[in-house]
Amino acid sequence: MEKEFTDVSIPTSLYKKIEQKIKGSGITSVSSYVAKVLRESLLKEEETQEALTKEDEEKVKKRLKALGYID
Amino acid sequence: MIQPHGSKLVERVLHGEEKERALEKAKVLPSLKLNFELVSDVENIAFGNFSPLEGFMGEGEYRNVLNHMRLSDDLPWPIPIVLDVEKEVAKKLKIGQEVILRNESNDPIAILHLEEKYEYNREEMAEKVFQTKDTAHPGVAKVRGMKDVLLSGKIDLIQESPTPFYNYKLKPIETRVLFKEKGWRTVVGFQTRNTPHIGHEYVQKTALTFTDGIFVNPVIGRKKKGDFKDEVILASYDELIKHYYLKERAVVVILQMEMRYAGPREAIFHAIIRKNFGCTHIIIGRDHAGVGNYYSPYAAQDIFEEFPDLGIVPLFFKSFSFCKKCNSVVNEKTCPHQPSEHINFSGTKIRELLIQGKIPPPELMRPEVAKIILDYDNPFVE
Numbered sequence: 534m535e536k537e538f539t540d541v542s543i544p545t546s547l548y549k550k551i552e553q554k555i556k557g558s559g560i561t562s563v564s565s566y567v568a569k570v571l572r573e574s575l576l577k578e579e580e581t582q583e584a585l586t587k588e589d590e591e592k593v594k595k596r597l598k599a600l601g602y603i604d
Numbered sequence: 605m606i607q608p609h610g611s612k613l614v615e616r617v618l619h620g621e622e623k624e625r626a627l628e629k630a631k632v633l634p635s636l637k638l639n640f641e642l643v644s645d646v647e648n649i650a651f652g653n654f655s656p657l658e659g660f661m662g663e664g665e666y667r668n669v670l671n672h673m674r675l676s677d678d679l680p681w682p683i684p685i686v687l688d689v690e691k692e693v694a695k696k697l698k699i700g701q702e703v704i705l706r707n708e709s710n711d712p713i714a715i716l717h718l719e720e721k722y723e724y725n726r727e728e729m730a731e732k733v734f735q736t737k738d739t740a741h742p743g744v745a746k747v748r749g750m751k752d753v754l755l756s757g758k759i760d761l762i763q764e765s766p767t768p769f770y771n772y773k774l775k776p777i778e779t780r781v782l783f784k785e786k787g788w789r790t791v792v793g794f795q796t797r798n799t800p801h802i803g804h805e806y807v808q809k810t811a812l813t814f815t816d817g818i819f820v821n822p823v824i825g826r827k828k829k830g831d832f833k834d835e836v837i838l839a840s841y842d843e844l845i846k847h848y849y850l851k852e853r854a855v856v857v858i859l860q861m862e863m864r865y866a867g868p869r870e871a872i873f874h875a876i877i878r879k880n881f882g883c884t885h886i887i888i889g890r891d892h893a894g895v896g897n898y899y900s901p902y903a904a905q906d907i908f909e910e911f912p913d914l915g916i917v918p919l920f921f922k923s924f925s926f927c928k929k930c931n932s933v934v935n936e937k938t939c940p941h942q943p944s945e946h947i948n949f950s951g952t953k954i955r956e957l958l959i960q961g962k963i964p965p966p967e968l969m970r971p972e973v974a975k976i977i978l979d980y981d982n983p984f985v986e
Binding site: 537559572573575590593597600603 | 671672678771774777778781782785786855909910911912913915
């Protein structure tokens with residue numbers, strides 16, 4: 534089974550800086566802080582894949598009209 | 605348009621010949637009869653409301669969700685979506701087999717491609733999801749009553765179960781077209797299981813001030829005795845929107861799903877579903893998805909700190925009330941007056957008045973909304 538956590542090395546000075554930063558913040562460890570920051574930076578605005586063909590989109594619009602959601 | 609959770613909107617619905625073949629297979633394959641809540645989960649998976657899930661969770665996914673509130677690819681996901689069966693039933697099923705899932709009327713609704721069968725600890729599930737072992741908590745009681753073995757695997761929907769609210773039921777693929785047609789670039793989702801009072805309207809309109817449209821999304825499903833009936837909730841929202849909203853700025857669409865009452869975890873879950881519908885924002889109020897006093901009032905807001913990668917913006921609201929001195933709806937951040945000047949939006953008080961056939965004062969509920977509710981012989985679940 535794959536390990537749930539793994540190690541990443543960061544400079545000790547940076548580690549200490551983060552330790553200071555998170556004091557009293559509610560974040561319980563440097564690891565939690567680093568994971569939070571990484572997740573934030575990985576959240577990218579990518580183009581949504583177009584899931585519908587033009588024809589399918591027209592069908593959806595037809596239903597929305599029939600239900601009164603659009604005019 | 606905002607991305608669905610996990611970037612791709614799931615659609616696992618059989619059409620045409622595939623559907624016909626599945627209906628034929630349903631005559632011979634082993635089958636499981638599901639309750640209303642599981643049928644709703646199946647449909648929510650198939651229509652992409654639960655994207656990126658494509659089926660019921662396997663053990664690895666289940667454990668990850670329970671322990672870390674994330675799927676195995678690190679995507680936020682706080683609630684296990686699982687299918688429980690009795691040991692004897694599980695024994696008869698083979699991994700790799702197709703199993704027909706049926707609704708309460710015994711109609712075939714989906715095929716489960718069985719990937720895994722595993723045992724689990726009900727107490728652990730209840731305690732981690734609901735943060736309590738107390739069996740008076742409806743979620744804990746439900747989990748404690750679950751069957752011994754969980755089945756996992758992708759599902760394919762054969763046919764939707766009938767609903768009296770078909771006209772209010774849209775799939776994420778449809779709401780996304782709807783928002784595009786309306787020209788809404790930002791949409792705020794509002795989760796509800798109640799008829800609207802003035803406090804709800806205040807929150808919705810405050811959020812709407814900063815977004816292009818409001819997506820009112822009542823949870824429809826099995827309710828507790830004394831709750832408003834689903835049809836009453838929908839009629840009351842239609843009336844509120846007709847009289848007090850711009851038609852081009854508000855829509856009501858149902859979400860057929862069980863309320864878990866998991867407080868903070870469920871708030872994240874609700875946010876994910878609304879993201880899949882295409883909402884960019886979600887309103888999270890005091891004690892969102894809570895029950896009794898199991899969660900601290902703002903725990904469902906604090907938990908969002910742990911999910912910077914959720915991809916939908918929560919709009920947090922404090923408790924609000926009507927201030928007689930301000931003559932308006934206020935919250936603790938906006939009003940300097942004493943609590944004695946405040947009238948709380950107590951659902952219980954409004955309900956009591958309605959039960960007596962009385963229209964609540966206009967500072968609590970719009971008279972048009974109250975009248976619609978009172979038009980029903982019995983607006984409450986018996």
